[in-house]
Structures are given as C-alpha cells and as structure tokens.
Amino acid sequence: MPIKQSDSELLRHSDELQREAKLIINKLGIFSMLKEISEPSIIGSTKNGLMVWPDIDILAYMKELDINKVIDLLRKFALLPTIQKVQFSNFRELRRDYLKDKAHLPHAYYIGLRSIQSSGEWKIDIWFGEKGIPLNDYDMPSSSKITKEQRIAILKLKKKWLNEKNEYKDGVISIDFYKAVLEYGVNNTEEFKTYLEKKQQLNRSN
Numbered sequence: 001m002p003i004k005q006s007d008s009e010l011l012r013h014s015d016e017l018q019r020e021a022k023l024i025i026n027k028l029g030i031f032s033m034l035k036e037i038s039e040p041s042i043i044g045s046t047k048n049g050l051m052v053w054p055d056i057d058i059l060a061y062m063k064e065l066d067i068n069k070v071i072d073l074l075r076k077f078a079l080l081p082t083i084q085k086v087q088f089s090n091f092r093e094l095r096r097d098y099l100k101d102k103a104h105l106p107h108a109y110y111i112g113l114r115s116i117q118s119s120g121e122w123k124i125d126i127w128f129g130e131k132g133i134p135l136n137d138y139d140m141p142s143s144s145k146i147t148k149e150q151r152i153a154i155l156k157l158k159k160k161w162l163n164e165k166n167e168y169k170d171g172v173i174s175i176d177f178y179k180a181v182l183e184y185g186v187n188n189t190e191e192f193k194t195y196l197e198k199k200q201q202l203n204r205s206n
Contacts, residue, residue: 010052010155017051024115024122025056028080037069038062038128044174045158048146052158053166054122061131065092070109070128077113084121085114123166146182153181157192170196 005013025031025042034040038060045051062069071088078086089110106127113124146154154177161168161177168174180186180195 005159007152007156010152010159014045014049014051014155017054018046018049020117020119021046021051021054021056021122024082024117024124025058028082028115030058030077030080030124030126033073033076034058034060034126037066037073039131040126048151050146050151050154050158050178052155052162054117054120055166056122056124058124058126060126060128062128063131065109065128065130067109070111073111077111082115082117083113084116085112087112150181153187154178157181157186157189160189172196 022042031040039062040058040060041047042056043059044057046056067090074086074088077083087110089112091105091110092107095107106129109128111126111128113126115122115124157177157180158168158174161170161172163169176196176199177192180192184195186192186195
C-alpha cells in the first residue's frame with residue numbers, strides 16, 4: 001500500500017524530481033544532439049513541476065520530418081553513459097488507433113530511453129513532430145497558469161492512480177489529470193472518477 005503524502009511532501013518530491021530531470025538531460029547532452037535536427041523543448045509534468053515518478057517528456061519539432069535523421073540518433077543515444085535501453089516507434093505512418101491504449105498517441109516518431117541513475121531508472125520519451133503542426137493535445141498549459149491548489153490536486157490524483165509499475169491504472173493518461181483539474185475543476189478522487197465515466201461514455205458514443 002502506497003504511503004500517503006502531505007501536500008507539502010508531494011510538492012517537495014515533485015520539485016526534487018524536476019531538478020534531477022533537468023540535471024540528467026544536461027549531463028547526457030541530449031538537447032545538444034536533438035538541436036542538430038530539431039527544436040527541442042521539455043514538456044508535460046517535467047516542465048510544469050507535476051512529477052510523481054521519474055519520467056521526462058521532450059517534444060522535438062523538425063522543419064521537415066525525416067525518419068532517417070531520427071533513426072541516426074539511436075546509435076548516439078545508445079552510446080551515452082547511463083543509457084541502458086533505446087527504443088524507436090513509428091506512430092506517424094503506422095498507426096493502431098483501433099487499440100484504445102494507442103489512439104491517444106501523437107502522430108509522430110518516438111524515441112524512448114531508459115537511463116540508470118543512482119536514484120533508480122528514469123524514462124525519457126522524445127516525440128518528433130513537424131514544426132507548425134501541433135501533436136494533438138499532448139502538451140499542456142504553462143505552469144504560470146496553474147495555481148498551487150490545482151497543482152496539488154493534480155499531484156494527488158496522479159499519485160492515487162499510479163500503480164507499482166509506475167503506470168496509471170484504468171487506462172488513464174497524464175492529459176486526463178490536466179484536463180480534469182484545469183478545464184473541469186475536478187478536485188478529488190470521486191470527481192475524477194465521474195470525469196472518467198463521462199469521458200468513456202463520450203468515447204462510446206463516438
């Protein structure tokens with residue numbers, strides 16, 4: 001059973017993860033490599049201080065998407081210190097939207113890295129998109145638009161839905177927490193369950 005954390009502990013843990021995430025990215029020189037072919041930026045929970053587990057999301061926009069340039073990075077990433085695993089997926093041309101757990105993924109090329117740190121294993125997700133074409137609603141508003149109360153609500157819900165494999169249960173994805181709290185004013189577990197039920201009903205009707 002997970003240990004219940006106070007609001008201040010949740011915020012402090014998120015801040016610690018955010019600091020370490022930026023240190024890892026800088027130490028490995030990942031942005032330097034990405035800048036050779038794209039305009040990279042940190043997005044999602046790492047950008048906004050909404051982290052509950054060691055997961056970094058990076059969006060890399062290219063002037064023109066070139067799968068060969070993306071694939072050329074795989075060897076470079078594999079040779080970095082602490083990188084244990086490198087994975088490539090084509091979610092641009094080879095879609096599997098008929099699978100519920102795949103339909104939400106951006107229409108993009110993806111590189112996934114696993115970095116082994118003294119604190120444990122870190123997951124680094126890199127999405128390559130074409131400049132000027134947003135990748136669905138994968139990213140979220142800047143942290144400057146998120147209140148402290150909203151931040152705490154999101155962290156609590158994330159922690160509640162996180163399983164022992166550091167995955168969100170019930171098919172929930174990160175954007176669900178952000179939309180529920182920031183757009184629909186969800187503030188607790190029961191309200192979030194209601195939000196998910198309405199979302200499922202809407203998906204079935206479509």
